Amino acid sequence: MKVLLLALTVAICLHKNEAAMGWDGIQAVSVSGFQCLKNNGFSFFVARAWEEVCDYDYTGYQNIKNAWAGKEISLKNKHF
Secondary structure, eight states: OHHHHHHHHHHHHHOOOOOOEEEEOOSOOOHHHHHHHHHTTEEEEEEEOEETTTEEOHHHHHHHHHHHHHTOSEEEEEOO
16 A cells, blocks of 8 residues: 555656746737747737727737737637
């Protein structure tokens, strides 16, 4: 039993964690801004496409277009 517990403890300690760093913002971001984020380790962007006042978020849509144009970063979408 001790050997099994020791093996389990070692396996947990040596397990490589998989994580991704992303960014969630509502301000306008240019194509070069997304390239800068990618160069600094960010791999995804959470885009806001709908405002809480029941209207489209046009800045969010432009951010989605800019992220796709740069093909640098994956997108996640956020709705209210």
